[in-house]
Amino acid sequence: MATTIDKVPLTPRKAIVLTGKHAVLIAASLIALFPLLLIVSTALKTSDDVMLNPFGLFSSFSMENLETAWNVGGFSNYVVNSLLLAVPSTLLVVVLSTTAGYAFARLPFPGRKIVFNLVVLGLLVPFFTYMIPLYFQMRGMGLLNSLVGVNLVLTSTGLAFGTFFMKAFFSDLPGELEEAARIDGASEWQIFARVMLPLVGSSMGALAVFTFLQNWNNFLVPLLYIPNGSFRPLTTGLYLFLGGRSVDIGPLAAGALITIVPVMVLFIALQRQVMQGFLSGAVKG
């Protein structure tokens, strides 16, 4: 990480400026993190404390909200459903984007450019544009409320970016590698599977983490295409909870906490991959 501070001893004026900078940044961090603290604190308070003392942060400790959300609120099911929706679609995105990305980068075939441009169109057109016709199409195909259908929709929403992302990495690989393998008698498939694929492993990892987070957080797709709630994931489950007649804040906070724990864990553990995914998503998109 490039640091930009010169190693000259600090003059008093510089020290004051630096302190001021950090004061602003710490205040901004507090604003950024406060809602998260509020979720954690509320989820871990006793339900009496939630009602009587809404402004107390970490003023009591109890697992009752988490237990209520998990056992009564249906969040144990929602977690399973979130996994059933996010994991297969993520795997599909990574596999299809990698194979297609390789083809678009290194295997010329007739019509390749047009097809690639059409795929990239998916980066420009928001999901929102075609979500309504897709609903009726899914209904016609009998894919509403089905795991297969919703997984395929989630997959399709990630493919444009995934292909773009993987193509960039395959294009970067030196052509000599391919040539050498070809001279050694490797088939085109072997060049892909044995020579090139192992070189983009970390990019595939970054894409997987990024896609998983997107699919785990996705709200609109399950909202629209699981109307009967048979495989309701955490996001729409939480929304349903929010729309309930009497909103019980404690268990709601617990549900929110259950929803974001995997996101936080992934982010902290795989920061580099997550940031790489999000940044290149923006920079290349």
Place this chain on the structure above:
Amino acid sequence: MTQTLLTPASAAHTRAAGAGGRPRPFTAATRRNQARLGILLAAPLVVVMAVFFFFPLLNAVYYVFVDFRGVNANPPFVGLRNFTELAMDPNVWAAFSHNLVWIAIGTVAPLTLGLLLAVLVWSSGKWTGFYRVAFFIPYLLPHVVIGVVWAWIYDPSSGWFNELLKMVGLESLTTGWLGDPNTALLAVLGTAIWATTGFVFMILLAALQNVDIELVDASRIDGAGAAARLFYVILPQIMPVFLMVTTLTLVGGFSVFDIVFIMTGGGPDGASEVLGTYAYSRAFQLNRISYGTTLALTITAISVPIALFVNRLQGKLSNQNGSV
């Protein structure tokens, strides 16, 4: 934090270094094998995209010219009537004006705040890892969770926002932020700004790693103040990336949906209705499928050319600068 982040620049460098040799001319057999494997490897993607992206997209274009209400198998052809209805619908214009507010404030605020924070972190050098994590977390949270927690913060009686206002003596300003028609849109927008600033920050911070520090130091010695250094030395160097983020937030302002839908549903009484939520409610609550689709398609037709335009501008600039 020990990991280093792959900045766009370092990615560009590895790419430049790696893409050295173009493959030599292939034999016909190699070319044939490549084409065969290429089609095979691209086919699954093409099939999924065709069924779940292109087909519904083409269907959307079809819906626009008929009056489909969800049940009629053969909807009547209505020509451009959906568009004329749209142009005459005062609710559409009200929603559109909310989108314009969203685009203006929702672009300027995160860009200003994100730039400010990025420059502060970049120039102070310490605890970069912590700030990066702290500022980026809001962007990673699912919108439902963001909506839930900010609904508490905005709560009229037990919300932190009013409590904070009381603490600083601004009790007269307290209100039920999401339930008050005067503040609902701005309150949701405030939440969105909170969520996106970290993203802008991250991208700009990555771009700042490529800024020529000697140029900044030289201008400091020449007596340029902090503001002058920012506007005349730093900002021009990261302009391509800055424009790119602008595109993203602009387009986001047109197609905003989730966060409004979750927090207010467009209410109270349409006070925070945006084009997205209006299209959704026409289509799925009133079964005006064609009408809702027309609206959604119109939003895209407006926003995509803007995105392409800024994108082209960005391309030109980055060619000039030769970096990023």
